[in-house]
Amino acid sequence: MTHSSSTSISRRAAIATLAALGSGAVFAQGVASRPVTVRLGYQKSSTLIAVLKAQGVLEKQLAPLNVALSWHEFTSGLPLLEALNLDNLDISADVADTVPVFAQAAGADLTFLAQEAPSPSAQAIVVREDSPIRTVADLKGKKVGFAKAAGAHYLLIAALDKAGLSFKDIEPAYLTPADGRAAFEKGAIDAWVVWDPFLAAAQRQSKVRVLADGAGIASYQRYYLASSKFAKARPDVLRVVYAELEKTGKWVKQNPKEAATLLSPVWGLDAATIEQANARRSYAVRPVVPEGLGEQQRIADAFFAEKLLPRKIDALNVALFKPGA
Secondary structure, X not given: XXXXXXXXXXXXXXXXXXXXXXXXXXXXXXXXXXXXXXXEEEEOOOHHHHHXXXXXXXXXXXXXXXXXEEEEEEOOHHHHHHHHHOOOOOEEEEEEOOXXXXXXXXOOOEXXXXXEOOOXXXXXXXXXXXXXXXXXXXXXXXXEEEOOOOHHHHXXXXXXXXXXXXXXXXXXXXXXXXXXXXXXHHOOOOEEEEEOOHHHHHHHHOOEEEEXXXXXXXXXXXXXXXEHHHHHHOHHHHHHHHHHHHHHHHHHHHOHHHHXXXXXXXXXXXXHHHHHHHHOOOOOEEOOOHHHOHHHHHHHHHHHHOOOOOOOOOXXXXXXXXXXX
C-alpha cells in the first residue's frame, strides 16, 4: 500500500467518523428538543379548560416552552384530585371548593393555582315537579343523590343545617352526575343535588323544582390546582395556564352565545342550555390569597363534624401560586 493510499483511507475514515459524530449530535439534539408532556385533568364542568381545549390555545401558548399537553377527563372532582395526589396528573382544572378539603385530609401535597369567584346559584337541590317535598326540612328520611366531596355535598350539609337537620337525617346516595340523573328520573332517589351544566340540562329537559341553591349558604368557589412538585419545577407553565384562564373567563362572559356554540358539540348539550348554565357561573379567575380561604375552613369543619373527614385539618395551611412572581 502506498503512502498516498494510506493517507486517503485515513482521510476517508476521519470523514466517516466526523459524519457519524455529526449525525449523533443531530440525534442528541432531537432528543433534547422533544417536548415535555404535561398531564392536565378536567371534568365536564371545567368550562374554561373546555374552551381552551376546543380552541387549541394552551398548546400554542405552551409550545415556546417546549411543552405538549395530554388531556384526561374525570367524572367529578374527587377522583381528579386523587389522580393529582398519586402523581398521575400535573395540573387539575377547576374543582368545587369542597374537593381540596378531602385531598388535604388525605395528605395531598397540592398547590392552589387559581380561584373562580363565587357562583352560588350554579348548584342546587332539586326534586321532581310533582314531588310532595316542598322544603329542605321535608328531606328528613329521604334518599338524596349527589357526588361525594363535590360542592353539592357541602350545599346539602349547609342547607340541612339551616333547616335544623343534620346529614344523618337523610339517606345519602353517592352518585356521579350521569348516574344521579338516571336515578332521579327513575324515581330511585327523592332529591338530587347537582351543579351546572348538569343542573341546567335537568331544568330544561325534565320537570324539576329547585328546593334551594347556594345563595346565602354556600358560595361555591372553584379552584385550579397543581401538584406542588410540578409547581416548583415549572412555574413558567403555570403562569401561562393562569394567564389563559383569566383571559378565557372574560371572553366567556363577554361572548355568551359564541361560547355556548363552541361548547355545544364538546358537551353534547344544546347551546341554550349551556348559555343558561354559564350565566350562573362567575368565571372570574383570580389569584388565591390567604384571606380568600375562609370558607374553606368552614367547609372542612362541617365535613369533620359529620365524621366525613378522617381528621381535622387547617384548610388555610396550603401552598399558593403567585402568578405575578
